Amino acid sequence: MEAEVVAIGTELLLGFVVNSDTAFLGRVLAGLGIGCTRQVTVGDNRRRLAEAIRAALSRADLVITCGGLGPTVDDVTLETIAEVTGRRLILNREVLRRIKARFARLKIRMPKSNVRQAMIPEGAIVLPNEIGTAPGFLIKLEGGQTPWGLTPSGFRLLAALPGPPAELMPMVKERLVPLLKRRASGTIILSKTLKLTGLTESEVDAKVRDLLALTGSVTVGIYAHPAQVDLRVTAKASNSAQAKRLIQRIEGKIRRRLKRLIFGADEETLEGTVGALLKKKRLTLAAAESITGGLLQHRITEVPGSSAYFLGGVVAYANALKVSPLGVEGSLLRRHGAVSPQAAKAMAAGIRRLTGSDLGISLTGIAGPTVASAKGGLTTALGPGSTRPKPVGLVYIGFSSPERIEVHRHCFSGSRSAVKFKASQAALDLIRRYLS
């Protein structure tokens, strides 16, 4: 089975909205073994949409439209599909009941225009919308039935879905996929992503170069992100179990070479991995952040249940907060500067002392884009007796555990946001390596 996706929306053509629906559909179709060969976007224009749907139906067995099912005159998908397939639009009482119930629940009077959303092409299977008002639908087109004279060998499927991702995604997962599964019979494409941090793309490349050169039923791709490198193993097979076996074999090889460097797979996050390890070892953590300004603690607390192991911490942006409550000595800051291994060490020790946590992490550095001026003893980023500013991107990370205190020096490149993110990533990975 081959598919084409037709997205509808002038907003998409004008670039006001980035189209995430087609990427989502691409992943879902690949997982079903349905190859997607083309994605087309047209505006809210009946003539162009009809042309696009006709062309897609002349090439593919499955055509999926996204968008244009709203209640306003701009929304032309329903009428266009009726025209292209030669089907009448019929009021579906069950759909109308659902739409009315939805408005009643929200205590809003249903505008007349919404009745239109209960019109469904004759013979179509309704795909109920649990989030919004517009239902989707699926039409089976028999050979010869299409009015433009085509006589397809077997049948073609035309699915119409609403545009908002929050409505489209559950409809695809819960309604469309079960219907397509019965008909799909092509090559399954599955993939698994292994995530690493702490190495550059070239360093990872050097370790798995032979695997990156694989061609055939299983391939490996390398993808660099800020402070993260992904290895994606993709397998093609005639069924899902076989694809999973192919992936497992290569995943095993990668894991044997990269070992502890891999922090997670697919949807797993570094902060989630750290959280799971802390929970398992029944250890608590606290943080003293300067350069990252709260980002590290924000990431840690994105994990549900993080209050079980994360006590909190201090964002010591001004140096006075490094002195109190963190307990870093003013003389140390004057002698070495706030961006120094000495300050990082004292901050990591200080946050453990203040909170009574098992582990303490600290970050101090220069996020940029400009280096703070040299005025005033405590507020300078300059070293002692030096007029040479420390470079933007310089970060010291301190880590304090019951066994030891260590300090790591990094020099990160990129924007202010990038430096903050990379520093938080390095701090999380330092904790992860200690725990695993």
Next chain:
Amino acid sequence: MEAEVVAIGTELLLGFVVNSDTAFLGRVLAGLGIGCTRQVTVGDNRRRLAEAIRAALSRADLVITCGGLGPTVDDVTLETIAEVTGRRLILNREVLRRIKARFARLKIRMPKSNVRQAMIPEGAIVLPNEIGTAPGFLIKLEGGQTPWGLTPSGFRLLAALPGPPAELMPMVKERLVPLLKRRASGTIILSKTLKLTGLTESEVDAKVRDLLALTGSVTVGIYAHPAQVDLRVTAKASNSAQAKRLIQRIEGKIRRRLKRLIFGADEETLEGTVGALLKKKRLTLAAAESITGGLLQHRITEVPGSSAYFLGGVVAYANALKVSPLGVEGSLLRRHGAVSPQAAKAMAAGIRRLTGSDLGISLTGIAGPTVASAKGGLTTALGPGSTRPKPVGLVYIGFSSPERIEVHRHCFSGSRSAVKFKASQAALDLIRRYLS
């Protein structure tokens, strides 16, 4: 002039990458007065790509391809364009010199395959790539010159751009736009987005309903985001100055109605607006976060120069940190619970006292997805003598200034991340309203 965009990449069809290039190009073309009528994505497949480029050239004056210019055999754009346009590929010595210089700078030996990237269709204008190796190019196709028998009235332009957004974006801005400007002569589409927070979409809608109904040369659209509503004014005119005047008139009307509710426009952020106001008034700020876990301080410190007004704060995730260093009385927490207006008030006062800041902000609440259990006096989210848990999404925000302390109660919906973000948004807006 009418344009079509052809994106190339099996990665896009499989949904491994979300295509942001076409949205970017859509915005750029709209700003030049060039209507984009269709976007097509095909895989790394010569036959399908040739078909897509031919079809696009048969409809549009300007066809832009993105992607497939890399050095590997998967990258088929160069050969396909040569085939479709009937142009020979010629080695461009200047391009080769640049590619070699780039590898020399990176101290890497240039792989042989990269020589291919210096091949350019005969007669094409080179669009240098300042970021990566693959240059883009622009071909002017005269009438009758195309080998598939079309005789266009005047000429057609075919531009080929690299796929990575970091390479495509500067190439478009610095190289392609100046070349297109001379030829563009259609309707300019410009837009300006006004941003609000603190009102729901329906509340904003009720205030500008007449403007949302505008049709013609200037229109207003409403777009809801988490804890933010955008009003986008879009104008069509024959030149940029006229479009700007049209926008200004409607912007004035909107501003007169919504006044202080608007926190910024276009690329401005709420944290940036708050920062500018603090700087202007020479006031300092500190934060005591519980529920938001550092997100508020992270957002504040995303703004360059924030160290001038932001002192830092405490992430008091565990209640012990609310007691010390924040100075909230243990008896208060036992009596009212940590999620209470009393706790928010004491935290806002405490962070001002601890840091000596002019303004103090505090947040306490329940982020979810589950409510903390009721065990243990200080760690419970339950109220005194109550076994009824407080609901997920309940947030108290405290604000302390030299004049007063106030507490605001909110109940936010959504995921853990959504609740955290909405709470940080409400806190920033509270500070903004005080300052403006």
